[in-house]
Amino acid sequence: MRSEEDLVRTLRAGAGHVTPTGGLAAAVAARRRARRRRQWAGMALAAASVVLVAGGTMAVWRGEPRVSVEPAVAVTTVSPGEVASAVPRVAEVKPVAEVWPEAVFTMPAAAPDGWKYRPVTGISPTEVLLTAESSFEKAGRLEIYDTTARTTRVVGDMPAPEGVKGYFVQDVEVGERHFAWYGTTPNDRDKWADFWIIPREGGTAQRVGEVTGDLANVERIGLTEDALVWSVRDGGVHRLPLSGGEPEKVAGSDGLHLDSWPYAVGYAPGERGQKNQDRRVDLVTGEKTPLPASGSVTKLTCAAEWCYGDAKGGGLLVQGLDGSDATLLPSLGFHGEVLGDRFASVMPVRGDADPAKEYVAPVAVYDPATGKIAGVNRVSPDGSASYGSGTSSSPTTIMYWGKGPEVTVMNLAAVTRR
Amino acid sequence: MDHTTEFDEFVRSRGDALLRYGYVLSGNADDAADLVQEALARLGDAWSRVRKKDDPEGYVRTTMVRLHITSWRRRHREELVSVVPEKGRFDRYEDADLWADLQRLPPRMRVVLVLRYYEDLPDAEIAAILGVSRGTVRSQAARALDKLRIKRMLQEAR
Numbered sequence: 001m002r003s004e005e006d007l008v009r010t011l012r013a014g015a016g017h018v019t020p021t022g023g024l025a026a027a028v029a030a031r032r033r034a035r036r037r038r039q040w041a042g043m044a045l046a047a048a049s050v051v052l053v054a055g056g057t058m059a060v061w062r063g064e065p066r067v068s069v070e071p072a073v074a075v076t077t078v079s080p081g082e083v084a085s086a087v088p089r090v091a092e093v094k095p096v097a098e099v100w101p102e103a104v105f106t107m108p109a110a111a112p113d114g115w116k117y118r119p120v121t122g123i124s125p126t127e128v129l130l131t132a133e134s135s136f137e138k139a140g141r142l143e144i145y146d147t148t149a150r151t152t153r154v155v156g157d158m159p160a161p162e163g164v165k166g167y168f169v170q171d172v173e174v175g176e177r178h179f180a181w182y183g184t185t186p187n188d189r190d191k192w193a194d195f196w197i198i199p200r201e202g203g204t205a206q207r208v209g210e211v212t213g214d215l216a217n218v219e220r221i222g223l224t225e226d227a228l229v230w231s232v233r234d235g236g237v238h239r240l241p242l243s244g245g246e247p248e249k250v251a252g253s254d255g256l257h258l259d260s261w262p263y264a265v266g267y268a269p270g271e272r273g274q275k276n277q278d279r280r281v282d283l284v285t286g287e288k289t290p291l292p293a294s295g296s297v298t299k300l301t302c303a304a305e306w307c308y309g310d311a312k313g314g315g316l317l318v319q320g321l322d323g324s325d326a327t328l329l330p331s332l333g334f335h336g337e338v339l340g341d342r343f344a345s346v347m348p349v350r351g352d353a354d355p356a357k358e359y360v361a362p363v364a365v366y367d368p369a370t371g372k373i374a375g376v377n378r379v380s381p382d383g384s385a386s387y388g389s390g391t392s393s394s395p396t397t398i399m400y401w402g403k404g405p406e407v408t409v410m411n412l413a414a415v416t417r418r
Numbered sequence: 419m420d421h422t423t424e425f426d427e428f429v430r431s432r433g434d435a436l437l438r439y440g441y442v443l444s445g446n447a448d449d450a451a452d453l454v455q456e457a458l459a460r461l462g463d464a465w466s467r468v469r470k471k472d473d474p475e476g477y478v479r480t481t482m483v484r485l486h487i488t489s490w491r492r493r494h495r496e497e498l499v500s501v502v503p504e505k506g507r508f509d510r511y512e513d514a515d516l517w518a519d520l521q522r523l524p525p526r527m528r529v530v531l532v533l534r535y536y537e538d539l540p541d542a543e544i545a546a547i548l549g550v551s552r553g554t555v556r557s558q559a560a561r562a563l564d565k566l567r568i569k570r571m572l573q574e575a576r
Contacts, residue, residue, distance in 0.1 A: 002516060002568045004535065010513040010520070011536040015438040017507075018447050024433040024454070025426055031459040166524065187524055 091331035091348035093361045096374035096410050103414040105147045109407045115141065119400050120172045121392035122340075122413030128398065129174065131158065131391065139169040142179060142198060147411070155179065156198045156205055164194075171393040175200075175223030178242075180208075181393075182218050182230065191216040195228050197242060209240045211247055221393045222261025229283075231258035235266075237283060250283055260394035265291075265302065273336075276300035276309065280321065294319045294326035299336045303395070306368045308344045310334045316346055318368050332366060332373070337389070340397040340412040343367055345389070348375070356381035363387060365399070365410070369417040376410060377401035425465045428474055429458055436478060442532050443486050445521045457481040480547050483533070487526050487548070519566050527562035530555055 097104045102125070110116045115132035118139065123129050126147045131139035142155040158181065160167040166188055172181040178197040185192055194210035208228050217233040227239040229250060237253035240246075256264035261283070268278040277300050280289045293300045297309030297317045309317040316332040319325060333347040344366045353360045361375025362385035376399045379385040390396030397412040433454070440450030461468060461478045468477045508514040520528055526548075533544045534555075541559075545552045563570050 002512070002566065004563075004568060004570070006512065006516060007531065007563075007566070007568055008535045010508070010516045011442055011532060013508055013513055014445075014517050014520075015442045015536070018438055018441040018450055020434045020437050024437070024458075025429045027451075027455050028429055028458040028462060031455055032462050166522070188522065 090351035090353070091364070091373065093348045093359070093364045093373055093375040095359060095361070095378065096365065096376060099372050099374035100410075100412075100415045102416075103412060104408065104410050106402075106406045106408050107145050107147070107150075108152075109402075109405055111141075111143070111152070117143070117145075117407070118388070119390045119398040119407075119409055120396065121174060121390045121394070122397040122411035123174055125411065125414035128409060128411055129155075129172065129179065129392070131169065131172065137168060142172070153202070155200070155202045158196070158198075158205060161194055161207060161210075164192075170218070171221065171391055173221045173223055173393040176225075178223055180221055180223050180228055182221055184216070184218070193218045195221065195230070195240060197223070197228065208242055209244060209247070211238075211240075215247055220258040222258055224261060224284075229258065229261055231256065231264060237264055252281065252286055253283060256281055256283075258393075259302075263304075270298070274298040277302050277307070289321055291321060292323040294323040299334055301334075301336060301338055303338045303340075303342045306342055308334050308338065310336075316344065316366065318344075318366075329366070332364070335363070338395045339365060339389075339399070340395055342369060343397075343412050343415075345399075346373070348373070355379040355383065363399070365412065367415065374410075377408075424469065425462050428461075432475060432478075433458070436475075436482070439479060439536075440482055440486075442536050443482060443529060444525075445517075445528070449486070453482045453485055456485055479537075483529055483547055487529055516566065523562055523565060527558050527565070530558045531562050534559055 107128070108117065111132045115134050117130045117132055118137075120129040120131060123144065128145045128147070130143045130145055130152070132141040132143055134140045139158055141157050143152045144155060145152045158169050160183070164185060166185045167183050168186055169181055169183045170193075172179055175197075178199060180195065180197045182193050182195050190212075191214065192210065192212050193216040195208040196205050197208055198205040214232060214234065215238060219231045219233050221228060221230040223229070224239070226243070227241050229237055229239045231237045231253070235255040235257060237250040237256055237258055238247050239250050240248075253264060256266050258264050259280070262285075264281050264283055265277045266279040266281070267275040270276060276293050276298065277291050278293075280291055280302055281287070282289075291300065291302055291307060293307075293309060294317065296312035298312070300307055300309040300317075302308075302321055305321065307317075307319050307321060309319075310333065311317040311328055314333070315328045315330040316334045318327045318329065331349045333349070335345040335347060337345040339345055346364050346366045348361055348364045350360055355378070359375065360379040362377060362379050364373050364375045366373050377385055377387045385401075387399055387401040390398030390400075392398075398409060400407050400409045402408045436454045436458070437450055440453040441447060444450050444453060457478045460481055461474060464477075465474070468474050508517065520531070523531070529548070530544060533539045533547065534541070539547075541552050541555045545555045548555065560570065
């Protein structure tokens with residue numbers, strides 16, 4: 001048996017096993033420059049204290065938001081090839097409950113057995129897929145919440161494969177007939193992942209297979225008629241028949257990253273995290289759509305009809321897939337994430353708005369179909385705010401917030417194009 | 419001293435200690451460098467405010483902890499400008515063994531142990547940093563110690 005003194009000694013000794021090579025100040029400065037390029041001056045302070053979180057984990061921030069009250073969102077239409085440098089204006093954002101009341105509801109934060117719910121995505125305007133977690137991020141059950149009946153239905157268990165330690169279910173995908181997910185062991189260095197499906201009407205989960213090595217660097221998954229597909233971090237899409245078998249590469253998918261099956265995207269060379277998507281490929285038909293950036297942008301990210309990017313000089317650039325109809329919204333910043341089939345997750349410029357006196361949104365959603373902007377949650381008077389995004393593999397329709405027995409959920413699948 | 423100089427001075431004087439802290443938190447050099455660089459970049463952006471109101475070292479350590487436990491799920495690591503090689507051996511074989519076991523703990527459990535036994539923080543403060551209850555801290559620590567086969571002695575004092 002070891003003692004706590006052994007632990008103290010080991011931690012202290014372990015700390016000495018890393019050797020600084022110098023250059024930390026330069027590395028930090030480089031990172032700050034990159035951050036400044038991403039966020040324009042008016043937002044830097046607020047954003048600096050945001051703990052941004054990938055996936056579904058609740059993002060909590062404690063910042064001292066800067067403030068203001070000024071006009072609404074200014075829209076500038078720009079012609080392709082010349083995105084003007086924008087003067088940041090303060091965004092006037094209304095809470096989503098006012099903008100799209102049909103998309104907001106509350107639901108229990110936990111199942112009757114105490115397992116906590118984490119929304120995955122909306123599978124219809126009135127149904128939300130959920131995972132139930134026995135402990136932090138330990139998803140063990142798939143359920144569906146019906147916003148009309150205000151009831152949940154269990155789809156089935158999400159079991160850990162036998163003999164695998166430290167197993168965590170990752171993202172869930174919605175297919176025509178099945179739900180699918182993959183799991184990894186994120187806390188060890190093994191390159192390993194496995195894939196599962198379960199019938200949408202409910203039943204027992206079936207393991208489709210497991211992979212190791214680079215194939216296990218799963219980025220996103222998708223479902224076809226008869227196979228589970230996934231892309232890996234270095235690019236390339238692979239498939240595994242639902243009936244079992246060996247993984248094989250999807251033809252023509254070299255260097256591509258799955259968006260939402262059958263679509264995959266490729267990136268132009270650039271700085272990591274800043275790259276522009278430059279092609280969108282239908283992996284079933286092989287049809288390739290070039291995605292020309294309209295002007296000087298980074299993070300160009302496209303959904304089915306629209307693309308978003310961070311305009312040089314600040315602002316959210318919205319354009320058609322072919323670069324047409326480019327519009328600059330100077331009071332919004334792009335988070336780099338598309339929600340559902342068309343929405344962008346955006347950061348509104350707050351100026352000097354005081355959250356104790358007025359509504360300030362920590363994050364907002366932009367709908368290119370209607371031009372509406374809806375704020376998610378609110379920054380509390382002490383400057384804190386938290387929210388989470390759904391954990392689906394394809395772009396989620398969900399953001400959620402709130403503490404206590406009820407959580408507030410926004411399901412963009414309920415938002416119409418009018 | 420202007421703000422920039424002050425911040426640079428902070429990075430110079432505390433950088434190595436923070437890097438070691440990142441290494442204890444995460445258990446590997448790349449993550450340690452990533453954590454310390456990201457947390458310092460955020461501190462730099464918030465410097466004037468933090469300098470006035472809080473203790474910058476506490477701010478940056480808390481940021482590192484939160485980044486570490488919230489970002490493991492799917493890490494989108496930025497390019498690391500400066501890579502830090504690991505070196506060094508434990509004097510005792512048992513310590514190397516314990517270090518290896520620590521690597522296998524879930525990040526949250528490991529973090530609780532680091533805050534308690536490396537940072538020597540009381541459970542209430544750990545709870546505040548992690549945004550959980552004191553009871554959760556205690557149970558996570560107890561489970562972690564059990565996993566590591568460490569006899570609990572100090573717990574009652576906390």
